[in-house]
Amino acid sequence: MKIEVNGEAREGIATITDAVAAVTAARRGIAVALNGEVVPRSEWDRPLADGDAVEVLTATQGG
């Protein structure tokens, strides 16, 4: 199953929790979009499907 995390194709990712763990150890200040839609933290264990695109976002410097 191929999942895209922050624009990079990855293997062995079954849930959003896996996708987050693949790019950061942080949990505070993190938000996730699945195929463009916000996924609340309470639903991060939801299984992903082949071709899903996950965005893992956090705060960065900005005006």
Next chain:
Amino acid sequence: MDQHTTARIGTARDADLKIADKTFTSRLILGTGGAANHAQLAEAITASGTELVTVALRRVDPGASGSILDVIERCGVELLPNTAGCFTAEQAVRTAKLAREAFGTNWIKLEVIGDEDTLLPDPVELLDAAETLVGDGFTVLPYTSDDPVLARRLEDAGCAAVMPLAAPIGTGLGVRNPHNMALICENANVPVICDAGIGTASDAALAMELGCSAVLLATAVTRAADPALMAAAMRDAVSAGRAARLAGRIPKRHLANASSSFDGMADL
């Protein structure tokens, strides 16, 4: 002006800045974009006296050392996420919802830009996004052009403040249309926050003298040769501009008006 004097103006002569359900003693909001590193940013935040700083939402950087969230927490200031980089209402609404999820705040600095060269707001998309976000319970602070009609429409849509630009983002050109800025301030029933285009302290002071409730700036401080010193200058400029506004400036005159009376002048 030292902290003590600033506070005295804040309590004796002026009310705190109130935006939605929050009050602020400082009338300077600092954007964090452009700082060379977190240590320099922390110094600038402290020197500015701000109580509210903006952040953007981006993909996590696995190689990043330290989080800006730690800087904000250490400085004891509040965080205002923005929707910088969004070109459509749909993108901005999604970004706002992600920011709410990430930071647990329903406050959002709403930016919807029209093109990459000017970074000017797209008024149609901006108003559309503002209406959607207000309806979804957000406290919306829109970055807008210096158009009094659009400012009124944003206020009517339920925005908690309006944030007209002084000049395009990062230009440092100062208040390009003081007349429009003053008109927006005269007509608004929500705080008017001058956002973007400030270059130096006199620009910030002018915005406050024109009637703005606060100033939001980033580049002018973060890319100054000495960011902490410029942050202190901006703090003082905003305080001075506010005080001058409250004090009531003298009218401008075409011809001179002697301050020393001619009465009793000796016949020499």
